[in-house]
Amino acid sequence: LQLLSMNQIVDRFIQSAEFEDTLRSKFPNVVMDMTLDPELLLVNASYMHVEKALTGLLWFAHTQVGESGRITVSTSNVFIHKHNSEDHEIPPGEYTVLSVEDNGDPLDQNVIEHLFEPFFIKKVLGKSGTGLELCVVWNTVQDHQGYIHARSGNRGNRLAMYLPAVRMSLEESCLVVDEIKGDGEHILVVDEDRSQGKIACDILHGLGYKAWSAANGHDAVNLMKLKGADVVVFDLAPAAEDMTDPVAERQDRPGAVAAKRMETFRLIKRMYPGQKIITTVTGELNQKESRLIQDLGAKSFVKKPYTVLDMGIAIKEELEK
Structure with a gap:
């Protein structure tokens, strides 16, 4: 192929x-x-x-x-x-x-x-x-x-x-060289959309990383305990402004989904204080949203939809920090 x-x-x-x-x-x-x-x-x-x-x-x-x-x-x-x-x-x-x-x-x-x-x-x-x-x-x-x-x-x-x-152009496929390839480091992808999690893992495997995906907090924590992670790629879509919502009373409210997502995020940060995390977000972030993500402990983020080059550079930079 x-x-x-x-x-x-x-x-x-x-x-x-x-x-x-x-x-x-x-x-x-x-x-x-x-x-x-x-x-x-x-x-x-x-x-x-x-x-x-x-x-x-x-x-x-x-x-x-x-x-x-x-x-x-x-x-x-x-x-x-x-x-x-x-x-x-x-x-x-x-x-x-x-x-x-x-x-x-x-x-x-x-x-x-x-x-x-x-x-x-x-x-x-x-x-x-x-x-x-x-x-x-x-x-x-x-x-x-x-x-x-x-x-x-x-x-x-x-x-x-x-x-x-x-999601790679022919030009980018020629640029994916040793500088952004991994060496078997462990990457955990946390994304409620299983298909998006699989796409991310496929990209990471192609870059030389060992990658696993989790669609919920329970699976994410179990994988962290079982395999560990040099970097966690955590999806914060659909909107950063929903992150501040308290736990909603009804599970079908958008705020409830965001609250559960942030509960998982904070749990990982609490269990692994020095954990390197890259967040993926959808759309443009304003200054307030960008500051909120950084205050939560995620210093790097990649916008969806991302290319192989986008993710490769972000992972490499996070590993080298």
């Missing part, structure tokens, strides 16, 4: 002899549009497998529109929230999405449910080819811990691959 831009994979394939031979020459009247996000995040993936998946998606779209029609290839960055109605089957997290849309005949829902099964498109839909084209897409997505989403409507069909995004 390597850090890749799906924009580059799309661009190179569309200009390749393989695309010309397998699709363009057979469907000369099909119009191809591309909408590629210039700020697209990278993916940690196999170039060959993603290209094969793209081939399968494009092949299916061409067979849907027939001799003439329109196909749109798009890329985008998507953050899936817990209650996203359209992508409800996809776990929360940050994804890079590659989608192929066609204006062919819409598929029935019962067809969509079996679309990626081996030989289904050949035996049931009567498509030419091996019948494994979309099965390859499914396998690629599974191998990369991603997800596939298919939908159909009056305007046609859309098949989209969701692969976990890596």
